[in-house]
Amino acid sequence: MEKKNPCIVMVPSPGLSHLIPLVEFAKILTHDDDELHVKLMIPTLGPPSSSMNSILNKNSLPPNITFTLLPQVNVEDLTITDENPQPATQMQLTVKHSLPFLHQELTSLITSTNHNILAILFSLFSTDVLDLAKEFNLLSYVFFASGALFLSFCLHLPHLDDQQQQHEHEQEESLLFHHQLTEKTTVNVPGCPVPFQVHDFPQPALSQRSTQAYKSFLGVCIKYSLVDGVLVNTFTDLEADLIRAIEDQANNRENTNSPFVYPIGPIIQSATSNQVNRLECLRWLDNQPPRSVLYISFGSGGTLSQEQLNEIAFGLELSGHKFLWVVRDPSNFGGSAYLNQQKEDPLRYLPSGFVERTKEQGLVVPSWAPQVEILGHGSTGGFLSHCGWNSTLESIVHGVPMIVWPLFAEQRMNAVLLKDVLKVALMPEKVVDNDEDGIVKREEIARVIKRMMEENKEGLEMRKRIKELSDAAAAALTQNGSSHKALSTLTKKLKCSI
Structure with missing residues (x-):
């Protein structure tokens, strides 16, 4: 046979x-x-x-x-x-x-x-x-x-659901957080030393129990x-x-x-495909000082509103630090490009004159860039990321500290892990405070970039910790x-x- x-x-x-x-x-x-x-x-x-x-x-x-x-x-x-x-x-x-x-x-x-x-x-x-x-x-x-x-949370969720069903007067309310709970309410995930706030969990878990989501x-x-x-x-x-x-x-x-x-x-x-954008990105990085460039990308599907796109542009300009920014068409839903291809030219949505004014400071790339090679380049000193898990691991493997900017799915949980548990990331305060309009202002963006990119005790400690994690990743x-x-x-x- x-x-x-x-x-x-x-x-x-x-x-x-x-x-x-x-x-x-x-x-x-x-x-x-x-x-x-x-x-x-x-x-x-x-x-x-x-x-x-x-x-x-x-x-x-x-x-x-x-x-x-x-x-x-x-x-x-x-x-x-x-x-x-x-x-x-x-x-x-x-x-x-x-x-x-x-x-x-x-x-x-x-x-x-x-x-x-x-x-x-x-x-x-x-x-x-x-x-x-x-x-x-x-x-x-x-x-x-x-x-x-996230796996621990998922395995714990059926237990939380059973608890919720014991309270018949709370029917049709959110699984974890009904109207009597506030944004200050915290929930523990088995194995995590820090508690999570209401808005840290994925949206489907916060939906009413009757919804399809x-x-x-x-x-x-x-x-x-x-x-x-x-x-x-x-x-x-x-x-x-x-x-x-x-x-x-x-x-x-x-x-x-x-x-x-x-x-x-x-x-x-280990590597991404050889495209024109990749060659331009790496040639540009080759000409920048070591660890001087902040890389900005929101993953394969993350999107920002037009207003937030403008604030990031002005915040980068205000910071004075070098940047490499992957720009995508704006949308009011943070994951609108995840399952849909975009066909427009995203650079046309940037503030008037931004690209010309910052041509000596940074490089703007439409829609896609070779992230693995960028994070592994010696000129990259920080990563402003949506905290998708692939991006998180790539940043850890290459020893690049992060500015975390979660958009959807489990990204807020990842952000808490990176900032509060592993202590290898910073988060803009307006994102944490969840202000009414949901916009992180340019002054705050510039402030966090400076904290990340300039030589200071906080930055040095983050770089030391993420270098240790990078070494541990290789050893594993x-x-x-x-x-x-x-x-x-x-x-x-x-x-x-x-």
């Missing part, structure tokens, strides 16, 4: 921030094992973007990693009932509507003569795939592209406890207490001899490192299932 190749099926959630780490993890898995195959089955809500095409370029993938773009789901078929749907809800429903296509692909793969499927591995909001894993009697794993902090998010969180394990893109020295707390929460599982959480990070892109991936050991434990379990 012909020998079948071991194969792992991976199903990312829609969005580059979920696809990128999953592809990078697939490369790690297959690097030292020529027999192992990875098959990516990718739910889609629209045609692939140029960035997605670049990530999935067959010339950049090893031959034992293949992919299938599932048929596009029509956004009008998602039947979203909430007035202001959250990206998480859209992602979860996109995967749910893709299940028939996934079933067909799995059936074809299983009946082929050359594949032996070991497990299905899926992203944060692809948990409906768990039903297919059970149907086909396959091991199931979540690839958690965020950190242990809340129900979908709770359903996703419940399914996390039903899988065979969770692979978290973090490392032990970064979130040790949180990782221990997650294991404690999982102690009631039937198979207590098998780990529930596998901290396998940091998994980041070595032969005897914590993440390498966690990955070895996982691969041994997978091979035992053959």
Whole structure:
């Protein structure tokens, strides 16, 4: 009988921030094992973007990693009932509507003569795939592209929901925070030494319990406890207490001899594609003094209002410090570009004369820049970031302290971790105060930039701490490192299932 190749099926959630780490993890898995195959089955809500095409370029993938773009789901078929749907809800429903296509692909793969499927591995909001894993009697794993902090919160959320249901007089109110609670109310997350305020949690968890956003998010969180394990893109020295707390929460599982959480990070892109913008960015950085440039980017989908865009521009100009700014079209919703491609020229939304006035001070790049190379460049001294987990890890790996500016999803939780627990970041005060118009003014922006970029005790301490984390990140991936050991434990379990 012909020998079948071991194969792992991976199903990312829609969005580059979920696809990128999953592809990078697939490369790690297959690097030292020529027999192992990875098959990516990718739910889609629209045609692939140029960035997605670049990530999935067959010339950049090893031959034992293949992919299938599932048929596009029509956004009008998602039947979203909430007035202001959250990206998480859209992602979860996109995967749910893709299940028939996934079933067909799995059936074809299983009946082929050359594949032996070991497990299905899926992203944060692809948990409906768990039903297919059970149907086909396959091991199931979540690839958690965020950190242990958010995972601990997700695992704790069903418990909080049970508590809420005990108070019938609070029905139809928010899960955690009804009208009697104030912005000063704090909630603890297992394993985190600092409490969180009301507005730090993801919006779906704060929605009324009757909304689709809340129900979908709770359903996703419940399914996390039903899988065979969770692979978290973090490392032990970064979130040790949180990782221990997650294991404690999982102690009631039937198979207590098998780990529930596998901290396998940091998994980041080693390099981005070679584009014109990249060459311009790096040439410009080559001519700047060491650690003199503040890099500003809000990730693959973060957007700002027109008013806030103006305030950042004037704040950069007022600070007098060098900057490299990735600008995107403005929007009143902070994640409007996450699942939608933008086609306009964003530079036309900047204040009149800004680019000309600051041409000796900074460089403005439309829509995209090679973030990994920029953060790894010696001229980059700080990162103003939306606190997406990919960006957070990239900044830590390259030892670049941050100015945190969270927009949506779990980014406010990440910001608290970076600022108050790890102490490697600053946050503009107006964001913390959550003022009525939600705008961080130019004077505050300039003040925080100066605190970050100028030589002072505070800045030196942050740089020392993030250098220590950078060293720990590198050590975690070595032969005897914590993440390498966690990955070895996982691969041994997978091979035992053959």
